[in-house]
Amino acid sequence: MITINNEPKAYTPILLGTTQHSLRLSLQMLIMIGMKLNDEIVETYNVTVSAIELGDLPNIGSEIAIDEIIGNELSGFKAKIRHSDAKLQSNVSTELKNLTDLKNVGRYQLLKGKNTMAQDLNAPELTNENLILIRQLLGVTQQELANAMGINEKTIRRIENKEQGITDTFIDKLLVAYPDLAESIEVQFDWVSLTFPDLTSKQVIADVLRLQENLFLERPTSQNFYTREMAFAGEKNIYIQDFSPVKNPETQAMDQKFGTTLYLTGKGTRLFEKALLEQSMNWHDFFAKARLYRGHLTRLDIAINDKWGLLNMNDLVKAVQEKRFWSKSKSYAVHGNVDDGWTVDFDKSPFVIRAYDKHKEQANKGYDTDVKTRVELELHQDKAEYVLDEWLNNDKKLVDITFDILYSYLWFTNGKIEDQQLKSDTVRDEIEATVEPMPAWSLLTALGKKMKFVREPKKQSVERIEKWILQSVVPSLAVLKKTGHWHKIIEAINTVELSAEHEKLVMATTKNAITQASKQLNINFEKPTKKYNEDDEQEKGA
Template sequence: TMYLTGQGTRLFEKALLEQGLTWKKFFVQAKRFKGTFSRLDIAINDNWSLLDMDEIIEATQQNRFWSKSRSFAIHGNNQDGWTANFGKSPFVIRIYDKQKEQEQKGLETSIKNRVELELHVDRAEQVISEWFENDNLVEYSVSILYTYLWFVDEPIDDEELKGTHVRERYIDTLKPMPAWSLLTSLGQSMKFVREPKEQSVDSILSWIMKYVVPSLEVLKKTGHWHEVIEAMDKANLSPEQEKLVKANLVNAITNTKANLEHGNLNFDKQQRKYVEETAEFEKKANLPF
């Protein structure tokens, strides 16, 4: 079982890249070993502020949207960022302020807003199968978004939503929300991108402190700490990890030397002074060595 968060995905992409694998090749290999996909999240990033989350929330509250599922939920606020969910598992469309979400975590991002397709079990398998067969993940994802959710600049009557041909009337006769219409049309030209992230000592430390330390404390208090230390001593580092350790050591030495020189300290000068003072002491003490 493998579960990847957003940050985990970026790090895993780096591992795939080192093995000459794309996401598609990885999924194909997983299928060969009878792998199944219980969840798949597809993110459509709005880097240009096409969407205004206040406008999306207002349109939702005023019933100015069409969706195959009338289930929706709104979370957040203007200061911390809005999130709007449409539908329920196995398929949810989520729209939220990505930039404010990252700011709450103390992180930075160039993404303004994000539209996510959260697909579970059969829906996830369906999208992956389409990807395998037609190699059109982006186009297919945007077509799903277009088919399941649409915003307009006019309210729609609840009774009309119960009709059998509601969408045709809704799309054809009501004025669309310009931003949503533009996003879905531009989506056809978007590309599936990878953003592999280099692992760093700082990122490892941050992850350990946040997710691992509590578990280590349990092992320590239950008498298993020595096993952890022994396992660390016997651990075999990968070539990439060895490079990381070496690079960090070189960087630490360089920074330390720079700091010492900046403080007018010089190792060679101090060593010469030590040798001279030692020789002078030995001479005065008349020691036999």
């Protein structure tokens, strides 16, 4: 039995979950309640309840100790806890800390589970097969490799014959002799989503990003339960979604609901690295600051760029089709074709490993890139938070964390994996010990830990508009020019009224500094973009 606006109802209140972005430092939380009657949910309510009185949340689908709900759709509903079951706490500060520590609120609560990444992860060392493959890719003989490294040819021969191991000193000499090899694999962030339960979009812009607010276009949205979107330069590269202020019908005041999510897309991460550079910050500093504002990751994509062509997507797809691979999840999907490029996804949210032909993907869009193949780790919720915990709290290098995860979750082989091996309790170790690995994949995971996590800041550009003009409009303009109608085009360009999106794009493109940093840097983007090693920058700031 429960009372709803003073009317008794023969319902049993059931917890359906928390509502996204509802936890705040006010110790009030917003939860969804279902009214159960004869084993069916007949009504649902989003209600505000005291976190102190409620105590620990019951499991989703379980009865919750609420005996009264009052309110309406406009001003919201409030719930009162059944006094006989209430767990009143005397120490408010303790409850505040517990509330602050909660993660995965809202629709993500169902994804919250055991942190399966919390284990000892170690990527393999370079092997003799790896060295043979490196030498083949370099196109040199054993003697030529030895001469370039300044060592005895006998050492190369002994390593390739499995008579001698590979030391860190050997690898360092190899990278000095062939500096292009050191640049062949790069690691970058390719997507970042952060949720801030206690901030608005404008607070994120001013306090977390420290970007100039006038460079953002405000517009309505209906995505992800939000009602407002702030888009940098009017484009969805850097954008923040939250709730538009609404007028309170009782007080006539404008009420602002808290809770917002920041999105940095692939291009957005590169653009934001310009802002980090202006503020003399790196990604490590930024994430540490975000946590001070109770920001938690909802998605983090880490891209491993293979510029050497080490991985051949045709070979990877063939290995998948022939079941010459092992992954912690049996779920996988293959998309694409030989001409347009392949994409292979392993596992599914909240953790996906994706390999695809980056060069062909960009070529299909009319762009060029020096990246041949890309392997991405798409991490959601606690999987993404695990990476930050290891990086920020345990002082591990981001490259090491990335390749530890890749090595531990996915492995390709040259030989067939027997069904019986897949049933072993130590399947991962047994496969590596008994089945010949795919040399390219083995080399990627081993050599990758010697690579750098780089930042490659880019200026906000109008490349999308320029590309469309060059491909689709220029031929028509040439016709008009040759037929004497060119002056009309010039007049139209000079008198056209730009949209709000175009105005923001012009403003962001013509401003060199996009942040609020007191000491602005003069960055020349006309020259080739400088790359910054995240780990080196982090050590300098230590």
